[in-house]
Amino acid sequence: xxxxxxxxxxxxxxxxxxxxxxxxxxxxxxxxxxxxxxxxxxxxxxxxxxxxxxxxxxxxxxxxxxxxxxxxxxxxxxxxxxxxxxxxxxxxxxxxxxxxxxxxxxxxxxxxxxxxxxxxxxxxxxxxxxxxxxxxxxxxxxxxxxxxxxxxxxxxxxxxxxxxxxxxxxxxxxxxxxxxxx
Amino acid sequence: xxxxxxxxxxxxxxxxxxxxxxxxxxxxxxxxxxxxxxxxxxxxxxxxxxxxxxxxxxxxxxxxxxxxxxxxxxxxxxxxxxxxxxxxxxxxxxxxxxxxxxxxxxxxxxxxxxxxxxxxxxxxxxxxxxxxxxxxxxxxxxxxxxxxxxxxxxxxxxxxxxxxxxxxxxxxxxxxxxxxxxxxxxxxxxxxxxxxxxxxxxxxxxxxxxxxxxxxxxxxxxxxxxxxxxxxxxxxxxxxxxxxxxxxxxxxxxxxxxxx
Numbered sequence: 001x002x003x004x005x006x007x008x009x010x011x012x013x014x015x016x017x018x019x020x021x022x023x024x025x026x027x028x029x030x031x032x033x034x035x036x037x038x039x040x041x042x043x044x045x046x047x048x049x050x051x052x053x054x055x056x057x058x059x060x061x062x063x064x065x066x067x068x069x070x071x072x073x074x075x076x077x078x079x080x081x082x083x084x085x086x087x088x089x090x091x092x093x094x095x096x097x098x099x100x101x102x103x104x105x106x107x108x109x110x111x112x113x114x115x116x117x118x119x120x121x122x123x124x125x126x127x128x129x130x131x132x133x134x135x136x137x138x139x140x141x142x143x144x145x146x147x148x149x150x151x152x153x154x155x156x157x158x159x160x161x162x163x164x165x166x167x168x169x170x171x172x173x174x175x176x177x178x179x180x181x182x
Numbered sequence: 183x184x185x186x187x188x189x190x191x192x193x194x195x196x197x198x199x200x201x202x203x204x205x206x207x208x209x210x211x212x213x214x215x216x217x218x219x220x221x222x223x224x225x226x227x228x229x230x231x232x233x234x235x236x237x238x239x240x241x242x243x244x245x246x247x248x249x250x251x252x253x254x255x256x257x258x259x260x261x262x263x264x265x266x267x268x269x270x271x272x273x274x275x276x277x278x279x280x281x282x283x284x285x286x287x288x289x290x291x292x293x294x295x296x297x298x299x300x301x302x303x304x305x306x307x308x309x310x311x312x313x314x315x316x317x318x319x320x321x322x323x324x325x326x327x328x329x330x331x332x333x334x335x336x337x338x339x340x341x342x343x344x345x346x347x348x349x350x351x352x353x354x355x356x357x358x359x360x361x362x363x364x365x366x367x368x369x370x371x372x373x374x375x376x377x378x379x380x381x382x383x384x385x386x387x388x389x390x391x392x393x394x395x396x397x398x399x400x401x402x403x404x405x406x407x408x409x410x411x412x413x414x415x416x417x418x419x420x421x422x423x424x425x426x427x428x429x430x431x432x433x434x435x436x437x438x439x440x441x442x
Contacts, residue, residue, distance in 0.1 A: 071319050072240025101244070102315040104322065134299045134328035135392070157330050158230035162237055162323075166226060182322045 024090070026055040029062065036086050039078045040161055043121040046079060050109025053100050061094040062087065067105045070162040070182075107131075107181050118179060119145050124152075124167065126181040132157075142178050144169035154178075194370035195415070197310075198253045199272055200379060202262070203415055204316075205245030206273035209263055210423070211294060212238035213430050214281055223284050230330060234291070237323040244316045251312075264434035268423045275414040276359035278423045282352070285338060285345070289352035292331035293393070297363040299328045300388035304380030313378060332396045339400025350402050361410030364389060368415045 034047045046052055046066075054065040064083060068076050080097050087095050107126040110118075115125035122145045130140040142152045149171035157180070159166040164177040195203070212235040219235075222228025246259035257265075276294060281287045302324055305317035338345040364386040366374060373379045397404050413419060433440060 068240075068319075070237060070240060070323060071244060072236035072238070074236070101319050104315075104319045106322075131322060132325035132329040134295075134325040134332075156226035156230055157326055157333075158226070158233040160229070162233045166229070180326070182326075 023057050023060075023062075024092075029055045029064070029087070032086055032090055033064075033083060036079075036082050039075045039082065041118070041121065041123065043117045044110075044114045046083065048111045048114030048117065050111065050114075051079070051105060058096075061096050062092050063096045063098055065098045065100040067100045069105050073162060105182075107179065110179075119143070122146070122176060123164065124176060124178040126179045128181055131181040140181075142167055144172060144174055145176055146174040147172040195272070195368050195373070196370060197373060197378060198249055200369060200373055201245055201249035201252060201313075202270075202272040203274075205242050205249055205259075205262070206271050207277050207294070207298075208238040208245060209242040210271070210273045210426060211277040211291070212236075212242065213426055214277065214279075215287070215291070217281055218284075218287065227284070231287075234327050234330075237320075237327070241316070241320045241323070244319065248312050248316065260434075264431045268419050268427055269417045271414075271419065271423060271427075272417060273414050273419075273423075274359070274362050275411055275420055276356065276362065278414070278420060278426060279356065279359065280422055282355075283348060285348035286352040286355065288331060288334055288338070289349060289356055291327070292335045292396070293356060293360050294363075295324065295328035295331045296392045296396075297360075297385065297389045299324050300385045300392075301363075301380075303388075304385055307377075307380065309377035328392075332392070335396055335402075336400045339397070339402040346401065349400065353397070353402055354405055357405040358407065358409050358411045360389075360393075361408070362412045362414060 030047060030052065033052055034045050036046045038044050038046060038049055049069065051067050051069060052064060053067050054063075056063050056065075064087075066080065066083065083097060084095055108128050110126065118125045124142050124145050127140050127142065140154075141150050142154075143150055144152050144167075147169060149169055151170040153168050153170055155166040155168050155175070157165045159177045163179060163182070165180050166175065167178045168175050215231050215235040215238070218231045219228065222231055242263065243259045246262045250257040250259060250262055274294075276290060279286075279290055299321070302317045302321040306314055306321060308314040308317065335349065339349045340346070364382060366379060366382040369379060374381060394404060
């Protein structure tokens with residue numbers, strides 16, 4: 001989709017400035033962002049993750065509404081920088097990334113494609129409807145991404161990043177990450 | 183919003199100071215917990231405590247960011263975190279208590295979580311939309327915090343003789359610090375009457391119910407004393423906060439404006 005060579009930085013582009021051509025539609029922009037990987041889990045994109053909430057033009061500025069996953073997620077700043085870099089590569093120079101807190105991000109917004117990619121990558125995708133209520137741990141059936149057994153055990157509700165829990169497979173003994181439902 | 187910012191003529195904490203309370207609780211507890219990083223009793227717990235700190239620091243940025251906006255003096259969340267002195271902090275005395283052993287750290291977390299979750303649920307209904315949004319963002323994260331701390335309180339309380347004894351002495355040591363969370367007498371009355379902040383009573387009831395049920399399961403005895411230590415919410419802190427700030431603020435104090 002992008003015609004820049006691999007040596008081109010974000011500012012180098014062969015395309016005309018956006019003002020001289022049509023403003024790309026939200027769907028086109030979404031298509032570009034589909035290629036921006038999550039920095040922590042590079043197999044899924046920011047679109048798969050469900051954090052791109054809205055794309056719109058305000059006069060000649062492209063506004064992308066982005067919602068954070070976890071409030072303290074250290075990837076948030078990097079995600080914004082990656083989105084901006086990708087859009088600049090398409091010749092868009094007036095960009096505003098709008099932080100949107102509400103409605104708060106939920107794992108139900110992760111796409112089916114994103115879930116399949118997570119499992120393939122070795123992270124068991126979230127089981128919806130099992131988020132913490134603070135009153136005891138729900139019984140969650142989590143599938144081992146290696147052998148697909150459901151004979152698995154929660155080791156800790158907090159894993160390698162805030163969004164994951166640590167699990168162990170009792171069938172193949174693989175330790176693995178589970179993407180917590182939130 | 184401008185009308186609700188003008189509370190200087192009333193006695194009690196202004197909206198700005200209430201937002202500082204929320205943010206400072208998260209910040210100081212996150213810093214205390216981060217001191218465990220690399221020292222946790224088990225790898226999983228080390229990771230869990232660091233992740234909880236991360237959530238709380240994220241929430242701090244939201245609360246202090248809004249506090250700075252409401253204050254209207256151009257202070258950012260970072261300015262408020264790194265450039266205020268102890269008497270300008272509004273956190274509960276509970277969260278500045280030293281870490282002690284893992285049992286004490288865990289009991290402090292549990293008592294805070296058991297208040298924090300119903301408080302955020304109440305704040306989701308705040309008449310200030312910005313407050314409601316931060317509460318909505320935080321509430322699911324904090325549900326996981328309370329789930330973990332309650333689970334461990336039961337396992338260690340109802341565990342070995344040593345773990346039981348340590349959890350009981352942690353509870354005895356920290357109990358007098360819980361009362362400060364449960365009434366909002368320090369706040370300007372309009373904050374509650376105008377619906378920015380929920381009624382204290384409902385939150386105290388949720389706290390008491392969850393704590394007494396969990397302690398019962400954990401075979402721990404809830405202290406009978408009703409003595410309450412107060413001060414943090416009005417800026418009167420223990421000596422411990424100064425040490426926390428000396429460490430946390432060192433870089434910005436020594437190299438003002440440093441960024442990376």
